Amino acid sequence: MTDTPSLPHLSVLLPTLARHPQEFLPFMSLVQQTTARRLWTGQPLLMDACQGFAYGAGKGFRVPVGTAVALAPTRHPFEAALQARGLAMTTGHTVEMGFGPGDPVFQRGLLGRPWRSPLTAMREFIVVCRELLAGGPVKLRGEYYTLLGRQGATRHPRVRLGLGVLRPAMARLAGEVADTAITWLTPPAYIAGTLRPAMLAGAERAGRPAPRVVAAVHVALDRDGRDPLDLLYRTSAGHLRAAHYLDMLDRAGVPTDRDDWRIAAKGLIEAGVFLYGDPGTLAAGLRGYAEAGVDEVILNLHGAATTQGVQETLDELRAVLELGAVR
Template identity: 50%
Template sequence: MTPAHALWQGQATLVEPHQSFAYAAGAGFRFPVGFGVTLMPLRHPYEAALQARSVAMHTGHPVVAGFGPGPKGFQEALLGKPYPSQLTAVREYVTVVRGLLGGMVDFHGEYFSYRGMLPPAVTPKIEIGLGVLRRGMARLAGEVADVAVTWLTPPAWLGDSIVPALREGAKAAGRDMPRVAAMVPVALRRPDRTPAEQALASNSMHLQAPHYIDMLRKAGVGVTGRNTAADAAALVEGGAFVSGDLEQVLTRLKEFEHAGADEIILNLTGVYNLQGPEETTNELKSLLGALTGQKLR
């Protein structure tokens, strides 16, 4: 057992994340889960609601169904062209998903439409999450989401830009501000590895994506978009990728909490890609143990 309370997974194209969690539940590993995030072009809102509800029923635990539009190039590859308005597409998508999780839907939008309902069922709580990088999506998340999910956002950007925009959106909609779940890529400093190598192994795709490059530059992180070791080093220097010894990592994780994160999700993709699953598990145990003062086996 560990003090972690939920397992999160982002979009994957090797093994589909809903199926991964369903498989784990069938093998006896049942726990709260979060999707941070699945990409809208891959599934209609009806399928998205059905998949999220199925995972909740399989696991018997709450689910955060997080969504995002993905890069425009990804949208074009699947849909023939990108959404002309990203925010409108996301708003419509979430409207249909939330409606289906609650009952009957009769919605006709510019990008997504549906009339009907899912078969009635009693399930654990399902929350709607939105992937949030910049202020526009943060304001929308404040209006329509239960959870704002961030990735690669330095603490200062989270506290100075994302959280105020979430608060603005929530106030405009007359609702409480969504919870903030910050997905933080992290690796402990070791003699046989460098932080930049770990950061590049963790975030190679993100360093080529225009929306991430734009967010990082606005946050003061000096990336070039050329997916180089220098860009990876900039992630570390700018606080988007957390590295250091145990004490330094814990201090930097606290910065996300102080910036407004309600939940911090430890992501060790770089360690996994370079050092493998056993070292990743051991490193995660070290981090969780240090966070709670427990020695984990």
Template identity: 50%
Template sequence: MTAFSVLMPFQPRRPEQVLPYAGLVHWTQAERLWQGQALLVEPCQGFAYAAGSGFRVPAGLGVTLMPLRHPFEAALQARSLAMTTGQPVTAGFGPGAKSLQESLLGAPYASPLTAAREYLTIVRGLLANEIVDIKGQYVSCHGSLPPFPAPPVEIGLGVLRPGMARLAGEIADVAITWLTPAVYLRDVVLPAMRTGAEAAGRALPRLTAMVPVALEHPGHEPADLALASNAAHLEGPHYIDMLRRAGVEVKGGDPAADARALVDGEAFLSGDTAQLLEKLEAYEAAGVDEVVLNLTGVYNLVGAQAAMADLKALLTALAQ
């Protein structure tokens, strides 16, 4: 059965802004609270603040960008968060855009797959209390974390295309997708994950899909909400390529038209409550283990109260 979780629909500027969403997860059937990479209040610190305020909820870091921290620091932060909250953590990682890689590392990864393999292998070894001795092409590590009991930390990998999906099948606990239509997950991502898992002789990892959604309201145009949610992604070559593979007719260079294509291709879901529930059922039918409700477009275009109201309405309907 597919679980449903909540994404923070903005980057918090003050840690107390996390509390209403942590409370929503605490008081509903939502599986966990997710936060994407943030450059204001860093996600681990926001979740720790929520725990100190009485909301100790399972956390998802998805996805944090590999160039920002060494894998030793990444493993330490993820385990520290699990110890602080007393709850399991899903720590997702991804290579980020080439421009970010070049800005922070001096040059982009010649092979993002190799970089991700090295990174996740180091994090996994450290979290397993192993002495890690890896000299990689992109990251190296010789060391270990002091052993200490902690709630489990799952290792996630950001996935858009088949190559990264196969790698997730080989080495990750969770594949984390963004803006991916259900049919693309069923026909492309999951088969590639199975191929990777079978080659490594391991069980198929979980699949978590971050799904942008908006409830229908008078005056709220779905394409406007889709653009408010994903304008930056519609400029990313890797997102454009994934969407085209998924049959979403994005052209690039015309944000309004591309936003309409997101709606038409059901990469962005909108409708009344019944219609949204039906569209979300397609993710369960596709084999998705966890759907993360992403109300970023509503938050950006209509405001915080509207986004929270839609989240509450959706979670209530999903619980029935």
């Protein structure tokens, strides 16, 4: 008889597009009151996540926070390091700052042209952030970032620097330079068979420990009147049209069709990317991520949150978090 595999640590994604910093408070309170590890956000386009987190800390909700992921073209690494340090000092907790390059269309819209090498850009971004956070002088004249300066040294809780990882090349880079690799819409079998080996190879090449693996996972309990495909569409309609996500899903063996999002949506459910069902089904799916080498799962209930109120969403999150209360 074998022991039942443990669940990964469970965290929470802010499931709404906040229009006021008060909208952060119920979910920061949830983290404060439950076993949730951390409150994460994606890349908000209405208000800055760091400001929302700082507002919540000022209201007394000093909890661990993270970004999964902030898009690097929106800021210089000098500003990113300053924000990360400020959050660590404000919350009093370790901060996870995950960054990603975004797609070429996004890069062109902000920078005038897409990056020739997103890998080089993200390497320079993370290296600059790390050296600034360490308090030392930075002397970099890179292809994408130039910085000759420093921010000074001060004591603060640790800032972990993460990379958004979808494909093997970025996974290898995460192994070389990042503290955390953050995945989105990635099947557990693909994490185990493709991404983690690439991370380990990158870490070995750089002579450093492999990064922690954090996976954002769409979840919802089976309830009357719910259509799981509709919930998944509300959460990931844009991702299921983006070329880099479709390429990742193709590599992972998930059927896709640019003209019919339902084909990819059904494949995501079958691959365990969207966990939908009763608590036992969700627990089994979460164990699959632990077995794939995932250290922490970010529970994403955005789809459900678009069809129900904040209180119902909080109640559903509590029910899912209870699955991991005994690990």
